[in-house]
Amino acid sequence: MFNRDSWKEIFETIQKNKLRTFLSGFTVALGILIFVVLYGFGNGLINTFNEFFEDDATNTFFVFPGRTSKPYKGYKSNRQIEFDNSDLADIEESFPLFVEYISPRVDRSGMVKYKNESNNYTTRGVSESYQFAEKTIIMKGRYLNQEDIENKVKYAVIGRLVEKDLFKNENAIGKYIDVTGSAFKVIGVFQDDAGDDEERRIYIPYTTRQLIEKNTDKINQIVIGFKPEIGYSGAMAFEKKLGDFLRDKKFIAPDDQRGFFIRNVADQLKQNQQFAGVLQIIVGFVAFGTIIAGIIGISNIMVFVVKERTKEIGIRKALGATPRSVIGTILLESVFITTVSGVVGMVIGVAMLSSLGDTLEDYFITNPFINTGTAVFATLVLIFFGGLAGYIPARRAARIKPIVALRDE
Amino acid sequence: MIEIKDLHKSYKMGSNSLHVLKGINFKVEEGELVAIMGSSGSGKSTLLNILGMLDELDQGTYTLDGVPIKNLSETKAAQYRNKFLGFIFQSFNLINYKSAAENVALPLYYQKVPRKERQEKALKYLERVGLKPWADHLPSELSGGQKQRVAIARAMAAEPKVLLADEPTGALDSKTSYEVMDLIQKINDDGNTILVVTHEEDIAHMCKRIVHLKDGIIVEDKKVEQVRAAQYV
Numbered sequence: 001m002f003n004r005d006s007w008k009e010i011f012e013t014i015q016k017n018k019l020r021t022f023l024s025g026f027t028v029a030l031g032i033l034i035f036v037v038l039y040g041f042g043n044g045l046i047n048t049f050n051e052f053f054e055d056d057a058t059n060t061f062f063v064f065p066g067r068t069s070k071p072y073k074g075y076k077s078n079r080q081i082e083f084d085n086s087d088l089a090d091i092e093e094s095f096p097l098f099v100e101y102i103s104p105r106v107d108r109s110g111m112v113k114y115k116n117e118s119n120n121y122t123t124r125g126v127s128e129s130y131q132f133a134e135k136t137i138i139m140k141g142r143y144l145n146q147e148d149i150e151n152k153v154k155y156a157v158i159g160r161l162v163e164k165d166l167f168k169n170e171n172a173i174g175k176y177i178d179v180t181g182s183a184f185k186v187i188g189v190f191q192d193d194a195g196d197d198e199e200r201r202i203y204i205p206y207t208t209r210q211l212i213e214k215n216t217d218k219i220n221q222i223v224i225g226f227k228p229e230i231g232y233s234g235a236m237a238f239e240k241k242l243g244d245f246l247r248d249k250k251f252i253a254p255d256d257q258r259g260f261f262i263r264n265v266a267d268q269l270k271q272n273q274q275f276a277g278v279l280q281i282i283v284g285f286v287a288f289g290t291i292i293a294g295i296i297g298i299s300n301i302m303v304f305v306v307k308e309r310t311k312e313i314g315i316r317k318a319l320g321a322t323p324r325s326v327i328g329t330i331l332l333e334s335v336f337i338t339t340v341s342g343v344v345g346m347v348i349g350v351a352m353l354s355s356l357g358d359t360l361e362d363y364f365i366t367n368p369f370i371n372t373g374t375a376v377f378a379t380l381v382l383i384f385f386g387g388l389a390g391y392i393p394a395r396r397a398a399r400i401k402p403i404v405a406l407r408d409e
Numbered sequence: 410m411i412e413i414k415d416l417h418k419s420y421k422m423g424s425n426s427l428h429v430l431k432g433i434n435f436k437v438e439e440g441e442l443v444a445i446m447g448s449s450g451s452g453k454s455t456l457l458n459i460l461g462m463l464d465e466l467d468q469g470t471y472t473l474d475g476v477p478i479k480n481l482s483e484t485k486a487a488q489y490r491n492k493f494l495g496f497i498f499q500s501f502n503l504i505n506y507k508s509a510a511e512n513v514a515l516p517l518y519y520q521k522v523p524r525k526e527r528q529e530k531a532l533k534y535l536e537r538v539g540l541k542p543w544a545d546h547l548p549s550e551l552s553g554g555q556k557q558r559v560a561i562a563r564a565m566a567a568e569p570k571v572l573l574a575d576e577p578t579g580a581l582d583s584k585t586s587y588e589v590m591d592l593i594q595k596i597n598d599d600g601n602t603i604l605v606v607t608h609e610e611d612i613a614h615m616c617k618r619i620v621h622l623k624d625g626i627i628v629e630d631k632k633v634e635q636v637r638a639a640q641y642v
Contacts, residue, residue, distance in 0.1 A: 005524060016506035315502045318463060320491020320519040320567070322484045399483070403463040406502060 031294025036349025042283025314405025
């Protein structure tokens with residue numbers, strides 16, 4: 001079946017039936033091409049999605065103060081809850097098994113100046129561990145450290161775009177910036193995947209912020225990183241215990257949900273992962289449909305090809321072609337065409353995807369790709385079914401009595 | 410060479426069955442040139458198809474060169490056709506995308522003859538039918554007579570025991586018909602056994618024996634004085 005003569009026979013047939021060959025090859029190539037591109041786009045969608053949600057650490061709680069909605073233990077309702085430094089220490093002490101790090105967050109916005117340049121920025125008072133929560137990447141210099149917090153130093157870590165806005169091409173490290181009237185020394189520049197807003201922030205020690213504000217010990221929000229190994233259920237249990245603890249400490253009624261709020265990123269993460277999973281299923285479904293359509297396309301063409309060749313098959317059989325050689329020739333031809341055009345379609349698709357890169361980011365498709373395994377598998381599936389689609393009509397044709405086939409006009 | 414005894418064949422047409430051949434007894438010796446005659450519907454093509462193993466018989470026996478032809482598998486039938494028989498059809502039945510030489514070489518391909526030898530043989534037989542200069546032409550570039558000569562070369566290329574011609578001149582004008590018959594006579598002169606199905610009297614008389622079929626039985630089987638086609642060419 002694989003000797004030089006049968007190949008020569010096939011190449012001659014292909015060469016002399018260019019339109020037919022082109023049509024069946026085109027169907028296969030197009031099928032694989034669409035599959036690869038669609039699948040890649042699907043992956044691009046998932047990429048975009050992950051970028052949206054995976055910028056920040058996922059093992060984090062954000063605790064915001066609120067106002068009570070019920071009177072409790074002699075306190076009236078509608079009381080503003082405030083957090084202070086003692087809450088940080090208490091939480092860390094009470095939940096050593098859960099807490100990996102804890103940081104307050106004190107946001108103030110105001111005018112920041114360097115020489116003649118000035119702009120409005122959010123200055124965020126944090127502790128050194130806040131870097132983990134935000135997944136801040138230091139480009140140069142360093143982040144705040146524990147010593148900075150303890151000594152209440154006037155150090156600032158500025159975003160990449162702050163440096164660009166204020167310092168132009170100058171190196172900001174070691175320079176002093178004016179933050180609403182106080183001079184801060186820039187000790188680091190950071191970048192953040194979440195985008196421009198995050199990179200227009202300035203981090204300073206929260207203790208320094210408190211010192212500037214009349215040595216208060218109030219903090220706006222508390223960010224708690226829990227140990228990832230406690231898992232999803234651990235996080236949910238921790239969230240409940242933390243709520244009970246804070247309600248007790250702040251004299252809030254146990255059934256009052258409004259005294260403060262805990263935003264549990266783990267819970268969101270789980271939902272997000274479910275959403276990503278659904279996306280993956282949709283992509284898979286579309287890809288599956290494309291492959292099916294491709295298979296039907298080849299089957300149609302193969303049925304047509306065999307029908308068209310019925311008379312030729314009759315002639316060949318009259319001249320002594322065995323059913324085996326008839327099937328072999330048709331099958332080999334169809335597998336050859338599907339293989340070549342399938343590979344061509346796959347290569348074009350992969351090349352298209354990689355040339356697209358990030359150009360479709362506006363349409364929520366980031367870095368579309370298909371792993372080689374999937375592409376090759378899809379191509380093999382199509383080749384297999386292309387062969388099968390050729391085999392069934394070929395076998396029928398080989399069974400036709402030559403006298404019937406010869407009569408076919 | 411060919412021996413047929415009590416051959417029956419019927420076709421199912423819906424609920425009816427059409428009895429086409431009703432007991433044929435028939436013998437052909439080596440080197441004979443036999444014309445099978447009859448009006449349409451007489452069963453002559455059916456007989457030829459059975460002789461050519463293109464169709465199966467219902468009843469009776471058929472022996473070809475001492476080999477009983479009965480209940481052959483498709484593969485076996487194909488091998489026997491290739492080894493024993495060469496076909497010449499009314500509509501030539503050349504493969505339209507293959508050149509004359511490639512068409513002639515096709516039966517040799519199925520005999521698994523090496524490529525070079527195939528080409529040599531194909532050219533040799535094309536030369537014999539006077540078409541060597543046309544070896545690289547496609548059937549569409551040939552006239553009807555030329556096509557039939559290519560078909561004859563193809564039928565001979567496998568060096569079969571028997572040549573079966575089904576209305577070989579049916580699609581040709583009389584001048585070309587005589588040319589083709591001249592060729593067939595010459596091939597017969599070389600000792601080949603040939604059966605020609607025809608309904609034309611003059612063509613039949615260019616054979617050495619005429620078998621008349623009517624309504625599925627042989628009504629006449631006679632030797633005739635051969636008319637040489639060459640005198641008309």
